[in-house]
Amino acid sequence: MTPIRAALLLVALLSAAGAWLVSERELVFEPDVITTWRAEHVDDRPLTAAQESEFRAIRGATRRQDLLLLLAALAVGALAVAVWPAAARTAGGTVPAVLALGAVVLLGWSLSMSVNNQIHRAVAGEWTLSDDAFESFTGPLASLLADYRERIPEDEAVILVGVDPFALNVASWALYPRPMYMLVRPIPQTYTLFQVRDEIAGTALAADHPGRWVVHVTVMAQGGAERTGRADLLKVDE
Amino acid sequence: MSAAVGVGLVALQILAGLFLARRLGRAGEPWWARASLAFALGGAVIGLAQVALSALGFAAGLGVPVGIAVVSVLAARLPRQPASTPASTAASTAAASTPLPATDGLDRHARRVLLGLTLVVGLVGASASAGLPFRSDGSKFWAPRARELATAGALEVPALVDEYRVAFHRTYPLLVPTLLAPAFAHSSPDAMVGAKVVLAAYHLALLGLVAAALLRCGPRGGWVLLAFLGSPLLMRTEIRESVVAGGFVDEVVAVYLLLLVMTVERLRGAVARDGGTGAVLLAVLVGAALVATKLEGALALACVLVAVLLAGPRGRGKMLVVCGGVLLLSVPTLWIRGGVIPDEPIVSWAGLVDPASLGARFVPVLYEVFATLLDASALGLLPLLVVVVLTGLPGRGRAYPRLLLLGLLGFLVLVYLGTTMDVARHVHTSAHRLLFQWMPALALLAARALQRAREDDVAASPEAAGG
Structure with missing residues (x-):
């Protein structure tokens, strides 16, 4: 096994483990260093306490999804290049190949989410091409x-x-x-x-x-x- | 009926851009790439004319698109002069120096798969764009403004000149609302689909232009295209304010910014005949359309200008000419901006020079901006790919794209340092869209960089050295 292939397998394993850990959490918050910084340096344009609480939950959920998708895509991309090293040659490097093949996961995920959502909304009368919207x-x-x-x-x-x-x-x-x-x-x-x-x-x-x-x-x-x-x-x- | 009006407007827009696309585009492109370019250029010409007439007090109606389409079709039927062909036949600027081995072309099957995926992404996104109602800024002010501009000139629309009327962001540019105004004028009061069909066509045009541009960069461009298609914002219906999710103009900005960067590549190109008058005219047109589409369009143009000026002598003079032309075509947009009720500022310049405010915000802003590069839910892995390729690869011609990337990141940092909103909230609602506007153009520059690296490898190989 070449060092690059071993490294790719390690990246795939770590990314998959990271994705699993993230999936176990309901929300992912910003790093403590940023929270501490915000607490010590009060912004002159802050949110109200109620807005802050609501927004923190929204951001936590968004950050969780971002991280989960990022790590899952990296895991698949790294594994794919480890199995198919020729991809790195045609893509112009190992990293571009990992990222492009990882994007296939996101493509499939977005496609299924969008089609599913559009069908549901069409059934509910929200998706329409009629003159009466x-x-x-x-x-x-x-x-x-x-x-x-x-x-x-x-x-x-x-x-x-x-x-x-x-x-x-x-x-x-x-x-x-x-x-x-x-x-x-x-x-x-x-x-x-x-x-x-x-x-x-x-x-x-x-x-x-x-x-x-x-x-x-x-x-x-x-x-x-x-x-x-x-x-x-x-x-x-x- | 409204859907038919939308389809008619799309057809008019394609016809209106037919002549320019033939004269200024590249020869040998597939029909879908030519149609995408014609649609985008038709939109630029019609939109700029509608904005100018709107500034003079005319309602945005069907007359302008029909008139321009007729003139364009008649002009396209005129025989071409041999001297006018070079711009269209010129090869990609990047392919100028070292010919790649014959085996380096994109495999026919791979090309078909990529085009098939592009079509799927295009159709699913266009379906969402056409069928779902306007949301967020689309419903808040863009669509209402289009409907109002169908009834009066910009400076006579009550919502823009009466401070007590319901209106938001009155100073935003009006290219897209004036393009969509005829769809509202010729549809029933509760119909949205006509306008949404035109926006869906912009979605398809963006994908057509990106696919054509990236596939010209060989197999490596194909890989970048794959990463681009994996951007969830192109299809997902839940993402805040994308065209697909009921928003409005960000994909239109992306189209004109991509065309501007492509044309500037020609102006800076190694192939002298590719950067002639035609390329300057094209850059002026798409640059003006960019400025007339959204406020940040002008800042994007400024980033491109600064990157060209700093990157070296190539194309400097032409770029200054382009900016002069853009300024001239932007007079109606500036005139309208000066005549409407001013908005509350989104960015406070005072905040940018206040040490206490800067100190409090600098670290969170840097964190938020760089976290947006990892926003896989909206942008996929494309920002990472672009950053890795443009900053990581050694090789020639890398200064300009690096400066452009630096300009984009600097622009984002400045905007969020000076925002009048809470930083995290403002980033949450806008950063993914601002970054997406740049992604097609940056993806193209990344593909070109990968292609150049391959050419350099071939040139440095023993076979090439041996002659």
Whole structure:
């Protein structure tokens, strides 16, 4: 056995062992040295504690998947080149051959994930080539937004308040061509939509339209008035 | 109906680029590579014209693509002058010096397998791109902007000039939204598929251009192509904001950056006749399209310019001419940018000169940027391959690609040092996309480096030395 082949087998073995160890963990966090550095050098643009906690979990899961795929691909790539040394000659070196053959694993994995996901979403009505993408785009908010469309005339303005990125995006898309406004000023969480409406009524915001409506996207995202008991849509000037 | 509109727009875009692709592209390319180039160049010409007209107050409609397609088809029917052929017939710049042995070509079966895999990746990705709804930035502002630009010029769209309207990133360039505007104008209000078909075509064009470019580099290019196809971002539907996952412009940036780097290779090329006026025009066109597609397009162009200037005398003068041309074609984009409500800055330049902020961020930023190179879930093993090949292999002509790689990493570090967001969060949402924009171009440079290393080996072999 040549030294290179022995080294490749060792790399394959270590990578496979590493992949197995990573697969046993739910989350993989950044190295301690980075965590310590962050704690000792406080950034002036930090996340809130709640955001930090949520984001830490997301990052941990992403890092776990990255490492798992990386090590699995390296294990397969190194093993393949150990078995088929001619690959290294045509690829221009052992490392390029290992990485290219390892990528085949990722190709197969991505292919199966994508096809599987597309089939599932097609069955659920989310994948569509039809002219009506309203339901696939708005998802769980479809019935609420369809109701808003019926109630709000197309020439009247809609003022969106609250925080929910998905609900904000789909509401502003689905309610087009109604003029869409956003309340730039932050609203205290204790405010009801009635209080917000009363404040808006005294301002010139969107006042040049025949009518004004206010939508609380946070309440909308939680299922609307029926589910939360809180107002989600009000006419401003009644 | 909307799908048919999308297919029609794709056809118009190909026809609009037909003339330029014939005059400026390489002869002897397979039909799919020519179609990919024609589509990309057609998009550049139509998009730049639409942006210019939008700046003048015109809505982005079907007139421009139809008009340019007609002119392009008529021009393509004109007989070619013998003097205009050299640019297209020139060989790869890298193949200029030492001819490789006849056995060094890519095996026919291997070529077929690679093309088959490329087709599978293309179709699965295009299916996801066309069939799934817009998400993230695609739904947040790109698609709404395309729909609004179908009704009015950029400086008359309320969302861009009224600060109280729902709008995000108003200063982002408008090439892609204006390309997609006709799809919204001629579809029912709830249809997205027309616009998504055009984006899916960009996905296919990217793969077509990459496959053609890498397969020209012989067997070693084939191996790099295999690594490229293993990038999950090309197919996976869960990755944040890729075209395939309902996002928008990153693959379009990748297309024009790849074409720019390919053309700059010609400008710097050893084959003098390959770097003539045609190559300069091509570089101006794709450079301007890059700047008009996304903010970082201008920074990518700057990285290429600096790398060319520092790498040696080859192509310096031509590159300066190219940048002048790009600046001229970018006037409408800059005009619109100056006329819309400014965005909150994503990068704070003040943060870049504040020692306390820099000190706190430097180590985490370096860690995050280099960890992105190992982001196998999105980019596969390609970043590792590119870094290993471009930094590890000795040989000629390595300064320019190394400078480009260094420029990219420097750009990422600077952006995240100056970000107004939390570093880890900003990296998480954007670094994989920024890096992906560069991957096709860097993969090509890696394949060329491997091919050159092979040529050097052949030249240094006893048989070659013996004559």
